[in-house]
Amino acid sequence: MGGMRVAVIGLGSMGLGAALSLLREGIDVRGCDLSDAQRNRFASENGQVFDNPAAAAEGAEAVLLMVVNAAQTEDALFGAGGIAKAMAPGGVIISSATMAPDDARALAAKAEGQGLLYLDAPVSGGSVKALAGEITVMASGSQEAFAAADPVLSAIAAKVYRLGDEAGLGSAYKIINQLLAGIHIAAACEAMTLASKLGLNLETVHEVITASAGNSWMFANRVPHILAGDYTPHSATDIWVKDLGILSTIAGKEKFPLPLTSAAQQMFLATSAAGMGRDDDASVARLIARITGVKLPGTEED
Incomplete structure (x- = not known):
């Protein structure tokens, strides 16, 4: 598991906990956040930090997106963030922002069109559970996406609900x-x-x-x-x-x-x-x- 490269985009109350949980498992974690304070917090725990999403996601086999909404998710992946082009071919996007199901379906189709896997994977549990690696994940997507995301989900979650094979259901x-x-x-x-x-x-x-x-x-x-x-x-x-x-x-x-x-x-x-x-x-x-x-x-x- 230690050889896997994962980028965590968004080091807020949930993202920081998830990134630290991955780090504890010996995973190669690259964290990215616009906030100097949040990057510094992750760096203080020996995490690698970037202020550019594409740099954090360079060659990543999995990207965990813990940003605010669908618009930020889309921009990070396909807009100025440039994550989709930076990831390893066939990598999995684990999208955790709260969004409308239609937005999740549209993002999944776009990702899959670029040869990437997409897991619609909103989370719940709060910052304390995130720090303990015990959040709940409500996920939907293909079996291939679940398999690719499994090392990440195992590190960050106490419960992972597999809610279907199409993006949008998790949301x-x-x-x-x-x-x-x-x-x-x-x-x-x-x-x-x-x-x-x-x-x-x-x-x-x-x-x-x-x-x-x-x-x-x-x-x-x-x-x-x-x-x-x-x-x-x-x-x-x-x-x-x-x-x-x-x-x-x-x-x-x-x-x-x-x-x-x-x-x-x-x-x-x-x-x-x-x-x-x-x-x-x-x-x-x-x-x-x-x-x-x-x-x-x-x-x-x-």
Whole structure:
């Protein structure tokens, strides 16, 4: 496995963890990110870093793309990034950005037209699981793409779901996950600020709810950020502005109403507009607290 060359494009909260997980397996990893800080973090762990995607992907047998959306994925692969031309012939593209299924299918067709394999492989789990090599991958693509990507997936994931042999299916599953996750974060923030307004002990609220039917994975995961008053971005507010926006576009084409998703998107959008777009997504609670005059731990200065 150590002889495999892999480029990781995008060293954000998930990409950095994935790159470090690959490095631990002895894989030849080349990381690329526009951010000096993220490149430096990877370099500090003895990772090879590049500020140019094509340079990182030169001769790579696999490229793991952990960028923001379909447009960035396409530009990195076939536009200014030049990844597709730099990769080893027959290499596999592992595309992990959240995007509409139609976009995934179009990118796969273009990649396959240039003699490359393409795995539609969105991910979930957050930065902590990424650092541990334990993310969930929702993947679809050809058997050849799965086989080529297997060493990478084995290093970065605890669960890999094989959801079909066509690109687009993985992205469709991820969109359903994002619908629920976004609503659950917004709901958790709304619940905790109301609890504060009612004078409840927030630590006790967290304890009681996580042992009760009202719990969700996001409540259990994000409420500790609120309790600590720590909004370091494990997952940024603007991610949800983007992802729930993608959902809204898809649903609009299908003439499918998404009232709860739309409400959650507006909460994230308002939080971003208030200057917290790059802070942790639990910052929705800070926005609600500002509007209602509620005090939350560590946010008195807000």
